[in-house]
Amino acid sequence: MVQLNSRGREHNLLASMPALFFFLSLSTMDHRVIGEAPLDPVTHLSGPESETASRLTRAVAERGMPALFGPMDDVLTHVGRIATELSFGSLAPLNRPGYRLSSFRECFRPLAHAIAAESEFTWWWEGAHTHRVTAKDIGTSPGRDLENESRWSNQPRSSTTIQTTPGPIGPYESTLAVCFDNDTEFGGDHRTMQLADHDSLGRGLSIASAADWAALVEYANTPVTSRSRKRYWSEFLGERQSWVSPDWQRISGAYSWVELTLGGFLSAAYQPIDTRVGTSAIVGWTPGATVFFHVDTSPYRGWAEN
Structure with a gap:
C-alpha cells in the first residue's frame, strides 16, 4: 500500500x-x-x-x-x-x-x-477494523471462477470467496446496508454476522489509491481477452489498445484478502490506471469491500438461509 x-x-x-x-x-x-x-x-x-x-x-x-x-x-x-x-x-x-x-x-x-x-474520514482510507458478512450477499457466486472474464466487473468472486464490509455505520450493522454492490439491490436482508477469526487471518492488500492498484497489477496481471469486457471498458473509460487486470489466481496464492477502501473507491475506481504492464481499471467493486479468498462459505450460507 x-x-x-x-x-x-x-x-x-x-x-x-x-x-x-x-x-x-x-x-x-x-x-x-x-x-x-x-x-x-x-x-x-x-x-x-x-x-x-x-x-x-x-x-x-x-x-x-x-x-x-x-x-x-x-x-x-x-x-x-x-x-x-x-x-x-x-x-x-x-x-x-x-x-x-x-x-x-x-x-x-x-x-x-x-x-x-x-x-x-480516517477509516475511509485505513480500511475496515471489523468485517461484517451481510445476509443479502454472502459474497459467493458458485460457478464463477476467479479468472472468469465474462462480466464487466473485475472484482474477484467465486464459490470460495466471501465479501465483507465495515460496520457498524450509524443505525446500520454494515456499510453494505446502505452502499450498493455489483450483485445486490439496496433492499433485502440486512442481517450481518462477524467474519470468523480463522477466515480473517493472513496477509492482505489494501487499495486506497490508483498507485496501490497499479502496484497490484504489476505484481500479477493478465490481459483482458473478453471482447465484451474490452468493449464495455473502452466505451465507459475511453479507448485503449489493450487492458490488463489483476491475475487473481496468482494473487490469491500469495494473499488472503484484497480490500478496496472507501477512499480508494472514490479516488481510483472507474478510471483508467496506467501501469508498467498496461492500462487497468477498478470496475464493479463494492465501496469499502474486502474480498477474502479460499473461504469455506457453507457456515455463512447456512446462517443466511435460516
Missing part, C-alpha cells in the same frame, strides 16, 4: 471524476432524497463558466459541507447511489475528454480536503 499524506489524497480526489460527481451531487441535490438516484450533472453545469463556478462554490459551502458532516449513513447512502450509477455504466460521459465538470474541480476542494484530512 502506497502511503499518501492528506495532500496526496486530496489531489487524487480532485483528479477523480467519480469523486467530483459525488461532490457535485452532494452539494446540489435535495438531501431529503439523499438515498435516491443522483442528479443529472448536465443541468448543474450549464451557463457561463464564471457564473457556474460561483454557484457551485456557494452550493458546496451551504449544502455540501453540512451534508458531508451530517449522519455518516446518509453520506454512505449517497456513495452507494453513485456506485449504482457507475456500476451500470450510466455515468459514462463523466470519463469523456473535456467533460465540463473537471473545469470546476477547485470549487470542490473544501469537500476533498475534509475527506482527505478530517478524523471522521
